[in-house]
Amino acid sequence: MRFSVEAAALKRAFATLNPVLVRKGFTTIVENVLLDLSGDTLEITSNDLDQAARIAVTVTGEEPGKTTVNAMRLKSIADTAPEGAQISLFATDDPADGADVRCGRSRFRLATLPAKDFILPPPVKGIALELQPGELAQLLSAAVCTSTEETRYYLNGIFLHRKGKQLCATATDGHKLAHIPLPLPEGGEEMGDNPHGGEGYIVPNVAVRHLAAMAGDKACRISLSETAIEISVRMGNEDGPLTYRTELVDGQFPDYARVIPARTHFSGVAIVNTERFRAALKRCSVALSAVENADPKAARRPKEIIALNFESNVLRLETSGDYGESASEEMDIEWDAPALRCGFxxxxxxxxxxxxxxxxxxxxxxxxxxxxxxxxxxxGRVYVVMPVRL
Incomplete structure (x- = not known):
């Protein structure tokens, strides 16, 4: 195979794939990317056997072919290339010859492995959903409430499911919960509609992080099977499509509806300025900071409990640390219900x-x-936080 490409284009492609590139794998082949050249389109694929990603780059193709090279070495060449430089790569069918890479006056010889040794993941065949720009980012925002607890592995991701005429993303760690609904996209009618019976798909945390980094707020196509999810993202005019695939969490998500209380359950509702509330929380948390101790083994974890006092159009925040320190702050809110005190x-x-x-x-x-x-x-978005005993 032989091609040349703008260093900036190759740099953008590797920057997009960066979250899934393998730095040090259990075998050399997973540290490599597959380069597949056909015409003027170069497809770069990374696969660590749990997740895979592929992106297309427009190049000047001279000889079609396939090979694999170390991902981080080729990425470093693109990252350090002078502005406006061209990168050319030539590789024969014999892995012993390696790959010759040129960038300006620089010359590199990279080791290669046979393309036939690179494991390509099977395509995901099943339900296909078409999401508009920004919708994937909205669904992924539920990640603020995912769990990392190993014993409850079925909470280690976002529960993607249908609820009537909505496509919903729900996540919880047992302390807080996020429920994000969107209008049911094209193709969603094929999804089962029994979320409280566990019918849906749990997208693992690692996939959520990588998709947020790679896909952003772009339009995409989601393909779902019983065991895997594949997302194809239209990157833009300069870059080709990106395809990301990973296995789903094998488990049943709990009936989250039982945790979301109805509005009628409460004695009142407070209307709070969000930015001022966050600022007050952080100021009051100063009193909870841990005190330095000469003996690291004796260091104590800081308290994190804050008391909220709801009174007539006033919210008073109070904290007290383990060493006699305290803090309080009042802020104006809308509240006309009986006084209430709770902790979080x-x-x-x-x-x-x-x-x-x-x-x-x-x-x-x-x-x-x-x-x-x-x-x-x-x-439509709903968030839930469990209180603590004061």
Whole structure:
């Protein structure tokens, strides 16, 4: 195979694939990327056997062919190339010859492995969903509530499912929950509609992180089978399509509806300025900071509990640390219900307020049960945080 390509184009392609490139694998072939040249299109594929990604790059093709080279070495050549440089690569069918790479006045010889040794993942055949720009990013925003606990592995991801005429993403770690609904996209009618019976697909945390980094807010096509998910993203005019594939979490997501309390369950709702609330949380958390200790083994984890006092149009935040330190702050809110005092982990409140991403949010507090959060302008999103005993 032989081709030449703008270094900037190759650099962009590797920057997109970077989250799934293998730095050090259990075998050399997974550290390599597959280069497949056909005409003026070069497809670069990375596969660590759990997840795979492929992106197309427009090049000047001279001889079609396939080979594999070390991903990080080729990426480094593209990253360090002078501005405006061209990179050319030539490789024979014999892996012993390696690959000759030229970039300006630089010359490189990279080791290659046979393309036939590279394991290509099978295509995902099943339900296909067409998402508009920004919709994938909305679904992935539920990741703020995913768990990393190994014993409850079925919570280690986002539960993607159909609920009537909506496509929903739900995540929980047992302390907080996010539920993000979207209008059912084209192809969604083929999905089962029994989320409270566990019917749906759990997209693992690692895939959520990588998709957020690679796909952003672009339009995409999602293909779902019982065991895998494949997402094809239209990257833009300069770059070819990106395809990402990974296995799904093999487990059943719990019936999350039982955790989301109805609005009628609460005695009142507070309308809170989100930015001011987050700032007050962080200021009050200063009193909870751990104190340095000369003996690292004796270091104590800081407390994270904050008390919220809801009174007539005023919210008072209070914290007290283990060493006699304390902090309090008052802020104006809308609240006309009876006075109420409850406690939360302040980090959970901050994460949810950040996820709400609205100028003002509705906050339904409860002393002994889950509290509910929504943007003031309803868009279907619901967040839940469990309280703590004061």
């Amino acid at each position: 982990n302040w980090r959970y409140l901050d994460a949810i307020a950040d996820a709400v991403d609205a100028e003002r949010m509705c906050f339904w507090p409860d002393v002994g049960g889950p509290s509910r959060f929504e943007p003031e302008q309803e868009d």
